[in-house]
Amino acid sequence: MMGRNYWLLKSEPEAYSIDDLSRDKSTYWDGVRNYQARNFLRDSLKKGDRVFFYHSNAEPPGIAGIAEVTKEGYPDPSQFDPKDVHYDAKSDPRDPTWFVVEIKFVKKFREVIPLERLKKVPALAQMPLLRRGQRLSVQPVAEKEWKAISELTP
DNA sequence: GCCAACGTTGGC
DNA sequence: GCCAACGTTGGC
Numbered sequence: 001m002m003g004r005n006y007w008l009l010k011s012e013p014e015a016y017s018i019d020d021l022s023r024d025k026s027t028y029w030d031g032v033r034n035y036q037a038r039n040f041l042r043d044s045l046k047k048g049d050r051v052f053f054y055h056s057n058a059e060p061p062g063i064a065g066i067a068e069v070t071k072e073g074y075p076d077p078s079q080f081d082p083k084d085v086h087y088d089a090k091s092d093p094r095d096p097t098w099f100v101v102e103i104k105f106v107k108k109f110r111e112v113i114p115l116e117r118l119k120k121v122p123a124l125a126q127m128p129l130l131r132r133g134q135r136l137s138v139q140p141v142a143e144k145e146w147k148a149i150s151e152l153t154p
Numbered sequence: 155g156c157c158a159a160c161g162t163t164g165g166c
Numbered sequence: 167g168c169c170a171a172c173g174t175t176g177g178c
Contacts, residue, residue: 012176033174034161057176115177133159135175156178163172 006141007045008052008129009067009103018053018064018108026070026104029138030078031086033098037138042073042099044140051103052141052149054129055112062114063149071102109153123148 009029011017021027032038045051049069055061075096078086091097118124124145128134141149 010176036161061177133175135160137175158177159175161172161174163170165170166168 003046005044005046005049006051006143006146007040007049007069008054008063008139008141010054010056010137012057013055013064014057017055018105021053021065021067021103021105022108024105026102028071028076028100028102030076030100032076032100032137033086033088034137037136038097038099040138040140041101045069045072045101045138047072050106050146052146056137058112060112060114060116062112062116062118063109064112065108066106067103068106069101070104073099073101076100111154113149113152117152118149121148121152 016027029041032041047069051067051069052063053065053067055064075093076086076098078084079088079091079096079098080093081087086098088097115129118127119130124130127141127145128136128139
């Protein structure tokens with residue numbers, strides 16, 4: 001698709017996994033509380049973009065499947081809910097701080113592609129994911145990286 | 155469970 | 167505006 005971009009979203013599977021997305025079919029990506037990641041969600045992820053669903057704090061950590069953006073950035077409802085762990089009392093509803101996108105399930109890989117495996121692929125050396133100390137939970141993925149990773153799956 | 159790396163907060 | 171203290175992320 002012309003102009004489609006690629007991304008990687010991290011989630012701890014204990015909180016929300018590829019199986020949860022497979023069951024739900026779609027979800028909105030709430031709870032992101034980092035400004036750089038927020039900017040991507042608000043400004044950059046576009047309908048039709050493809051997303052790698054990454055399992056962090058998992059055994060093994062790695063890419064578990066693929067999703068697709070179905071709705072572009074809009075205010076994260078959880079920031080206004082005092083009972084939600086992601087509640088942000090400082091966020092003004094007239095000028096919200098945090099944003100979500102909606103994604104839909106595309107596929108679950110037969111096996112997670114482990115982080116360890118990704119590290120061995122030369123074409124992926126520049127990925128932020130593989131950089132030491134990089135914690136960004138919403139990251140751009142270059143097209144050549146997307147292709148290289150896709151070739152790792154059966 | 156440890157802890158390095160990083161982002162945020164707040165005193166000054 | 168600096169920077170120490172603190173909280174979080176996330177691999178190991």
